[in-house]
Amino acid sequence: MLSAFRTGALRSIVQGHGTFKVLSVVPARNASAPSKQDRIDTWDYVNSVYFGPERDMKNFPHPTQPAQHEPVRMGVLPASWFEFFYPKTGVTGPYVFLGGMTLWMMSKEIMVVDHYFWEFPAFWAMVYWVSTSPKMGPKLKQYISDKIEMRKNILYERPLAKMRDAEEKNISNLQRLLEECETASFVNQAKKEGVELQLEAAYRQRLNTAFQEVKKRLDYEVEITNVKRKFEQDHMVNWIVSSVTKSITPQQEKESIQSCIQTLKQLASKQTAAA
Template identity: 25%
Template sequence: MLSRILFKAGRPVSSCVRVAARMSSSTPSTLQVVDKNYPARVQDWENFKMPGAPYEGMGPLPPVPDFDENSVRHYVIPEYWFDFLYPRTGATGLYTLMAGFSAMLVSKEYFIYTPDTWYAATLLLTVAGLNKMAGKDIRNLFDNMRTDELKALDQVKSDQMEDLKQTVDEIKLEQWRSGSAEMINDALKNNLAMMLETEYLNRQAAVVEAVKRKLDYQVEVQKVDSQLAHG
C-alpha cells in the first residue's frame, strides 16, 4: 500500500529516476579538451594542452577545490535533487519518494531482511555518528597531512630547480670559457703569423746584405784591376 505514494507526483518511479539521471548527466562539466589529437610537433608550449587534461597550458595543476558541504544532504543525496522535486512535491517530496521506494522493495520482496542488514545499518549509523562528532577534526587531520606532503614535494621541486639552475650556470660558464679559448687561440695564431713574418723579413734583409757585400767586392775588384792596368 505504501508503494502507491510513489505515484503521488503524477509520474511513475522509472520516469522520476530517468529525470534525475538526465539532470545529473546534464550538469555542466569543467573538463574541456582543446585538442583531440596529439600534435607531432608543438610550437606554442604556453598555450598547449594535453588531450584529456583538466587544466589549460603546461603549468602546474590548479588547486583542488574545497568540498562544499551544502552540495549534498545526508552525505550522499545531491542537493539539486531536492531543488528539482521541491516545486512538484514540496519540501518532503524526496523523503516521501525514498520511503515509498523502500517500502515497495520490501513489500514486493525485492529486498529481504537478513541479520547482515542490521549489521550494515549499525555500521552506517556508527560511521555517521563518528562523522558527526569528529568528522571535521579527521578531515582537518588529513588536510594537514596532505598539506605537509605537498610542502615536501614543493621543497623537492625547489631543490631540483636550484640544481638545474646551477647546472645551467655551469654550462653557460663553460660556453664562455670555450669562447675565451677560441679568442686565445686566435691571438696565438696572430702572434705566430707575426713571428713568421718577422723571421722572413730578417732573412730577406740578410740576403740583401750578403748580395750587397758581394757587389761591393766586385766593384772594388774592378777598381783595382783598372788601376793596375793604367799604372
C-alpha cells in the same frame, strides 16, 4: 540490498576491476619504453587538443577539485538532491521518496531484513551522529583534513617539488653547458688568433732573415768596392811619391834642406823678438 552485496555480483565486479588494473600496469612484451622527448610531444599534443580553439570552455569548463564538499543533508546526502525535488514535490518530497524507495526495495526483497540488515542503518546513524556532534565532528573533520593534507603532500606536492627541483637542476646544468659551448667559440677564436700571431711572427722573422742576408751581400759588395778604391788610392799615392822621390836630384835636396833651415831660423828669431 546487503544480500545483493553478498552475492557474486560484487565479487565479480571487484575481480574484474582488479584484472583491469593488472592489465593496465603490465606493459606489452615487444613495446619499448617511450623516450622523454616522446612523452613531451604527446603531452603537448594532448594539451593542444584539450585546450585548443575547438574546446567549449563556457559549457564544459576545466574541472577543478573544490576545497570543501557540497552542503549535505542528514549528514551524508548532498543537498542538491533535495533541492531537485523542491519545485515538484515540495519540502517533504525527498524524504517521501527516500522512505518509499526503502519500502519498495524491502517489498521486492532487494533489501532483505536479516541479522545483518541493522548494520547498515546503525553505521550511517553513527556517521550522522559523529559528523553533527559539536565535540567529535570538528575534531574528526580536522583529523581527516590533516590526513588528506599529509597524503596530498606525500603523493602530490612532495614528488612535484622534487621533480621541479630536479628539472631546475637539469635546466641549470643545460644552461652551464650552453655557456660552455658559447665559451668554446671564444676559445676557438683565441686559438685562431694565436695561430695567426704565430704565422705573423714567422713571416716577420723570415722577412728579417731575408733583409739581413741581402744586407750582408750588399755590405760585402760595398766592402769590396771600398777595398778596391783604397788599394787604388794607396797604389796611386805610392806611385806618385816614388815618382817624385826618384825625380829629385841630390842638389835639389840639398837646396831644399838649406831653404828649410833658413825658414826655421827666421821663425825662431821672430819668436824670440816677440817674447
